[in-house]
Amino acid sequence: MALDTANEDRVSKTIESQTAKIPSVVFLGAALLAMGVSAALKCSRGKVDKDALFIGQWAAPFLLLGIYNKIVKTEGHD
Secondary structure: OOOOHHHHHHHHHHHHHHHOOOOHHHHHHHHHHHHHHHHHHHHHHOOOOHHHHHHHOOHHHHHHHHHHHHHHHHHOOO
16 A cells, blocks of 8 residues: 555645744653653652653653754754
8 A cells, every 4th residue: 555645745744834833942841841740759659650650751752752843943844
């Protein structure tokens, strides 16, 4: 099954034009907030830390989204 590249380009351009409107600091703030909430949950709950670990794993994807956002803003779409 062949991919329809024209449709993919249209969808990609739409997504990138919308995400380019978000300031990069939002993604950094979301990552720092996830780390802070994770640390607070870890300290308050002790050994029952499933929620803290779950939320703590959100920091990396937020930072990666911020990098993608920055690349889209500076390089644009091919």
